[in-house]
Amino acid sequence: MRVRFSRGVITIAIIVVVLAVGVSFGLYHLLKRATPLAVPEAYCTVRGPEGTLDLSPHQAQISATIAAVAARRKLPERAVVIAYATAIQESKLANINYGDRDSVGVFQQRPSQGWGTRKQLMDPVYATNKFFAALVKVKNYRKLPLAEAAQAVQRSAGGYAYAPHETDGKILAAGFTGRVPQAVHCWYPPDKTPVPQPKADQARKQLAKALGSTAITTKKRGWLVAAWSVAHAEKYALNRVGYGGATWVNNVELEGWQTGGKSGTTEVDLS
Structure with a gap:
């Protein structure tokens, strides 16, 4: 037995289908435009010939500081790699206020061993300067195996532990010393920063x-x-850094630096 539908029923069915498709299409685009419920945490990434390394913004800031101090002291990249491998092992690149016995800071230096006061060693710039001052006194440190050079400075109970971090140290050094352009990329949720306005001067x-x-x-x-500026973007509420014809923007949808901006090489633009 064949069931026949009236023309009116068919018309109503067509209208229902069209409306359903329209509503589905509208919901799809509405959800696509909606702000994601799960906002990712702030992060940094360093990319170089040796590979890629993910960091927290705090770790990136420490890394940038180490490279800047090395540049001020006119040290070779090998010194920076040794410093990074040491800091990764000692503190995971964090400025911590605790450690074995009275050890503190990025390099876990001990006030009782003449490295400085606890307050001084909690300053990454001071602590890094002390590390490099000791490193350059190590004979032929540039040619020594990394673990030997680091151990000569740190005099740790397990000096062998520095060696596994050499590759990560090379990745960081390539990017933060500036040898590899556009290597450092960070992102942070703008509404979570404690600084309301960009603080380029600070x-x-x-x-x-x-x-x-x-x-x-x-x-x-x-x-x-x-x-250094990108690594400190969250701390100083920087939204854009431009240099050498490329621009970093604090945009979660962008990965890495974008082509564009001032092409000059005598100034880094911050905003």
């Missing part, structure tokens, strides 16, 4: 503490300053 002042003069004399130095 950023430059803090950079000068580690780097000395902030003048851009070479492209490598310019990219060091740019990397």
